[in-house]
Amino acid sequence: MTPTPVVAIIGGGFSGTTIAYHLANRTDQNQVEILVIEPRERLGGGLAYSTDDPAHRINVPAAKMTMVSAEPAHFAQWLARDAGNAKDHLARTAKGDDFPQRSVFGRYVNDHIRPLLQSGRVNHINSAARGLAPAGGCYRIVLADGRILNADIVVIATTHPLPSVPAALQPLAGTPHLIADPYAADALDAIQSDHSVLVVGTGLTAADIIASLDRRGHHGPITALSRHGYRSRGHAEKATDPIGRFGCDRTARSLLRSARIALNQAQREGASWHPVLDALRDQAPAIWDVLPVQERRRLVRHLRSLWDVHRFRIAPQVEAVLDRQLHERTLTIRAASLQSASYAEGQFKVDYRPRHAQTLETGLFDAVIITTGPAHTAIGRSNPLIASLFEQGLLNSDPVGLGLHTARTGQAIRADGKTVETLYIGGPLARGTFGELMGVPEVTRYAEFIAQSLERQVARWHG
Numbered sequence: 001m002t003p004t005p006v007v008a009i010i011g012g013g014f015s016g017t018t019i020a021y022h023l024a025n026r027t028d029q030n031q032v033e034i035l036v037i038e039p040r041e042r043l044g045g046g047l048a049y050s051t052d053d054p055a056h057r058i059n060v061p062a063a064k065m066t067m068v069s070a071e072p073a074h075f076a077q078w079l080a081r082d083a084g085n086a087k088d089h090l091a092r093t094a095k096g097d098d099f100p101q102r103s104v105f106g107r108y109v110n111d112h113i114r115p116l117l118q119s120g121r122v123n124h125i126n127s128a129a130r131g132l133a134p135a136g137g138c139y140r141i142v143l144a145d146g147r148i149l150n151a152d153i154v155v156i157a158t159t160h161p162l163p164s165v166p167a168a169l170q171p172l173a174g175t176p177h178l179i180a181d182p183y184a185a186d187a188l189d190a191i192q193s194d195h196s197v198l199v200v201g202t203g204l205t206a207a208d209i210i211a212s213l214d215r216r217g218h219h220g221p222i223t224a225l226s227r228h229g230y231r232s233r234g235h236a237e238k239a240t241d242p243i244g245r246f247g248c249d250r251t252a253r254s255l256l257r258s259a260r261i262a263l264n265q266a267q268r269e270g271a272s273w274h275p276v277l278d279a280l281r282d283q284a285p286a287i288w289d290v291l292p293v294q295e296r297r298r299l300v301r302h303l304r305s306l307w308d309v310h311r312f313r314i315a316p317q318v319e320a321v322l323d324r325q326l327h328e329r330t331l332t333i334r335a336a337s338l339q340s341a342s343y344a345e346g347q348f349k350v351d352y353r354p355r356h357a358q359t360l361e362t363g364l365f366d367a368v369i370i371t372t373g374p375a376h377t378a379i380g381r382s383n384p385l386i387a388s389l390f391e392q393g394l395l396n397s398d399p400v401g402l403g404l405h406t407a408r409t410g411q412a413i414r415a416d417g418k419t420v421e422t423l424y425i426g427g428p429l430a431r432g433t434f435g436e437l438m439g440v441p442e443v444t445r446y447a448e449f450i451a452q453s454l455e456r457q458v459a460r461w462h463g
Helices: 014-026 074-081 100-119 204-215 252-268 273-280 282-290 293-311 316-328 377-381 384-391 427-434 440-462
Strands: 006-010 033-037 122-125 130-134 140-141 147-151 151-155 197-200 222-226 333-345 346-353 361-367 367-370 411-414 419-425
Touching: 006 014, 006 140, 006 147, 014 033, 014 100, 014 122, 014 427, 014 440, 033 147, 074 100, 100 122, 130 367, 130 384, 151 440, 197 204, 204 222, 252 273, 252 293, 273 282, 273 293, 282 293, 316 333, 346 367, 377 384, 419 427, 419 440, 427 440
Parallel strands: 006 033, 006 151, 033 122, 151 419, 197 222, 197 367, 222 333
Antiparallel strands: 130 140, 140 147, 333 346, 346 361, 411 419
């Protein structure tokens, strides 16, 4: 062990940067050395908030976004002072809510970590981690640029994995205009304005892609397809207090029954479904804690798609694009499953089976975009660093299938079931244990929890 312990946070998006920010503010410089390993030039943006596409906006009002849970208005106050956002006349809605471009939130996070970088309290290692292994009481981290670092404590806060390519499209991997990485800056560059586009997925990423195509002047037909055909929903017309009390149901069926009772209550009170989903979100930790693992699996298997499109709502600006395109019939949303696909003479021929139908339908498309969301369940295969930790037995998939097996302390659970004292899981990869860990408020609280745990471990280090 080194005299001053080194904490290496692998991943400098919102989760990793927020952990570093709170750990630095909870400790003194001589207590701990904090490294954030992130290949992007700027900390804080990550995959979600590094996009420079003006069509991509935060999905909840700015007043509900913060990297300091004790200060709910932290971001909104910064936003009011930000000269760059003042030029975005589309950011504020008629109701007075602010939905700035997503990159603005990334700048906000970076603005708060920058003083800590300038003072040396946090060090940005501008590279990617490619390998990690225990070595002599610490960890040896191999970087993409060939450097090797040593760390005493490691936090895995890696970026979201790419969507998984559906089986029907896997034989066509690498085909021109099959876009497997919808987050790439140039993902849509080759799509012409009149191209017929198949969007696989109908959630948040699909909404972003459709809004981006619209901003670029695309006017060709778009078919968005998913198994249930659920489209992302918007925000309530007026704010309403949460409706429903949950946390006592020990089965998915009982929880669904409780939710239906709350929805009926909301309807009697003249409210929409929004306050019921808000109550479920707010009480998610208690709900998740009570459910046994097999019931968590059942909940995810049967209700996750429905939950996602109601829980993760789209900005009004994006909702307006979808509504307009649906009205103009340039956008069609289908509930169907892909069966097979081929590519010839510059077009994709795609066979799909509509939900509850026996016969197949066929569509011809100039481009196919995969927007099924991050494939967290496959991260043990898709991320080389995580894959190496799986091979060493230091990491394992969580029993629910949402990410990495994590103890209630935030520490990793090995393949043999033992907790790794000096290896932590940061961000949404821990949601199999903690439940709701995708929204900014929940990720912020979890980052603060990890920072507090690290502070205690550093204190024990100095004994």
